[in-house]
Amino acid sequence: MESSKIVRKITCKAAVAYGPGESLVIEEIVVDPPQKMEVRIKILFTSICHTDLGAWQGRNEAQKAYPRILGHEASGVVESVGEGVTDLKAGDHVIPIFNGECGHCVYCKSENTNLCGKFRVNPFKSVMVNDGKCRFSTKDGKPIFHFLNTSTFSEYTVLDSACVVKIDPKAPLNRMALLSCCISTGVGAVWNTAKVKPGSSVAVFGLGAVGLAVVEGARAVGASKIIGIDVNPDKLAKGQKIGLTDFINPKLIDKPVHEKVKDVIEGGVDYSFECAGNLDVLREAFLSSHDGWGLTVVLGVHPSPRLLxxxxxELFDGRKIVASTFGDFKGKSQLPDFAKQCMDGVVKLDEFISHELPFEKINDAFQLLIEGKSLRCLLHL
Structure with missing residues (x-):
């Protein structure tokens, strides 16, 4: 690769957050070249997750660094690589991941975790690991902070190579963007964390994109009963298309949700998944699981200081509770095969994209999510 290609800066458009709740500003920014073990990517598709929404709204103190480029669910093409990067090259089709994998640390070498000692998801991180600096700046030279190892609300972004996954160039990039977060998180929680067995029963609390990905994962492994719980009645039709067998709206029942679940499945479900980020919902999910062997998997983000x-x-009754990060997928080593499974139709992706808009309409996409009208709004850059 020509060195001039590596060293030049790029001026491009990005959606910059200047404060909690303020409309994102589409403006020209400067993106520096990738440094040692970094990759610069041209983003082609990105979408908005509830984690982006929560960060934009300022719900989590750890995410209040401004100005900032949010976004972590995307796909694109490698534009250039920094010194030392050998597994990626310009032109490779890739997806960014917020939970990186260096492949060398004691964590990455362990079969018992998908966390990396250096590049795991970290909401406090807002600069690059190499030098503690930003790779984004305004046209007058002021730094713009990074977000969740990724910052995909930009035409170009710079990531640590540990957070970039090369995928089959035949894979449709407009669908592969979902593997950056929601699909991998939800399906992986079923397959890798809970290891749901065929014929078992599942309850999913919160039917956003991650919750519905749990439904899809449960359908794919042959769960016999999949109960969805959500206060939005519109989620019933969407859930049924993906694989729900039953639906409970907590606003329309006169008893606790866990009792209603046990009306559907005597004794409770084998597995429950909490995808709402609400501790009261988490307790209902826990109580919905079957006495003696029920497993509850926590997927929702809980910014509240309240404890479990x-x-x-209650744990002596045999129920267990565990959390799952990125569906327990090791991103760089396991996601390429998962992408192939999605291409082969084992996991269906089309139902998850409810809207598509040009990147310049990103504030409209946020509003769709706030109003509960969109599942995933795919933005075209």
Missing amino acids: PLHPM
Whole structure:
């Protein structure tokens, strides 16, 4: 690769957040070249996750660094690589991942975790690992902070190579963007974390994109009963298309949700998944699982300082609770095969994209998510 290609800066458009709740500003920014073990990517598609929404609204103190480029669910093409990067080259089709994998640390070498000692998801991180600096700046030279190892609301972004996954160039990039977060998180929680067995019963609390990805994962492994719980009645039709067998709207029942679940499945479900980021919902999910062997998997982001709504003695009844990060997928080593499974139709992606808009309409896409009208709005750059 020509060195001039590596060293030049790029001026491009990005959606910049200047403060919590303020409309994102589409403006020209400067993107520096990738440094050692970094990659610069041309983003072709990106979408908006509830984590982006929560960060934009300022719900989590750890995410209040401004100005900032949000976004973490995307796909694109490698534009250039920095010194030392050998597994990626210009032109490669890639997806960014917020939970990186260096492949060398004690964590990456362990089969018991998908966390990396250096590049795991970290909401406090807003600069690059190499030098503690930003690779984005305004046209007058002021730094613009990074977000979740990715910052995909930009025509070009710079990531640590540990956070870039090369995929089959035949894979449709407009669908592969979903593997950056929601699909991998939800399906992986079923396949890797819970290891849901065929014929078992599942309850999913919160039917956003991650919750519906849990439904899809449960359908794909042959769960016999998949119960969806959500206060939005519109989620019933969407869930049924993906694989729901039953639906409970907590606003329309006169008893606790866990009791209603046990009306559907005697004793409770084998597996429950909490995808709402609400501790009261988490308790209902826990109580919905079957006495003796039920497993509850936590997927929702919980910014509240409240602690787990459980008494230690309740765990002696045999129920278990565990959290899942990025569906327990090791991103760089396992996601390429998962992408192939999606291409082969094992996991269906089309139902998850409810809207498509040009990148300049990103504030409209945020509003669709706020109003509960969109599942995933795919933005074209």
